[in-house]
Amino acid sequence: MYKLLLRPFFFAFDPEKIHHFTFSLIQFTSKIPGFKALFRSLYVVNDKRLERHLFGLTFKNPVGLAAGFDKNAVLYNELANFGFGFIEIGTVTPKGQSGNPKKRLFRLKADQGIINRMGFNNEGVEAAIAQLKKNKGQLIIGGNIGKNTTTKPEDYTKDYLACFNALHPYVDYFVLNVSCPNVGSHAKLNDKDYLEELIGEVQKANSNFEKQKPILLKIAPDLNNGQLDEIIELVTSTKLDGVIASNTSTDRTGLKASKAQLEAIGNGGLSGQPIKAKSTQVIQYLSEKSNKAFPIIGVGGIHSAKDALEKIEAGADLVQVYTGFIYEGPSLVKAINKALLEH
DSSP states (O other), rough: OOOIIIHHHTTTHHHEEEEEEHHHHHHHHHHTHHHHHHHHHHHOOOGGGGGGEEETTTESEEEEOOOTSSSTTTSSSHHGTOSSSSSEEEEEEEEOOSSSOOOOOEEEEGGGGEEEEOOSSSEEEEHHHHHHTTOOOOOEEEEEEOOOOTOOOOGHHHHHHHHHHHHHHTTTTTEEEEEOOTTHHHHHHTTTHHHHHHHHHHHHHHSSSSSOOOOEEOOOTOOOHHHHHHHHHHHHHHHSSSSEEEOOOOOTTTTTSSHHHHHOOOEEEEGGGGGHHHHHHHHEEEEEEHSSSOEEEESSSSSSHHHHHHHHHOSSSSSEHHHHHHHTTTTTHHHHHHEEEEE
């Protein structure tokens, strides 16, 4: 029904406006008596064999929703009814910010992809906490954290620490988002020495809490093998809990979209089917080269159960969807979980 009726309607409108409309629609329908149960009967697969135990957490199933969809943690309780095993909120920054100027979200329909340059638009950490206090405990919640756009390079770490300390009681794991191509001063966030410093400071803050939370690093899909070797070295030396591979890409190679269309869109991070192979290669390289030394969450171009299985066979322990969820609808989550049981 989604691809036949809803998607053509949604895709007739501006992507960002329809995103907000969809949120309102899900919130509204979830309040109608019986609809939550209906959604759960349609999309949730309950089976102990789907459980995954990673970094001290038990995931009901290995299919999550990537950061960027529920930035401000307003819909995670309702989204739990669509069969996810975990949801990552954010990217959250210390202060609320409007992000980059609109228009900043674009569909590449022929490629089944999306280009975005949102720029960490969110309402800030306190607004996220207010929403997370409503958590009904239905599934694992991850907190994806970043820096404010106006923050000076010498204060980047303060921003990450502000989010980490404030969110700590309310999320189950953390993701350091250092690989988004849509934020200013991106270069420093990819510097190995700075990353060591950042990870060290966040881990020190983590040790101040009675119960420590897992910390993961989200990396770009455009890294070469030498850079991936550095990531492996960094993760093992700092004893990080895991890696999310991968974020969006700045590469435009092999797209069906015309040069004119891409020029009209301009810069931004590419997600969806066009980055599927690239993110799978990154997962495979990290897994094999590190001898599976750390857990990997695989994300990028998962539009079918087959795509998800490819990520898992490449070495991913969990997977996340985002663009595939928009193109394929909530039945994608169920299809992946069913395929995992059959597999």
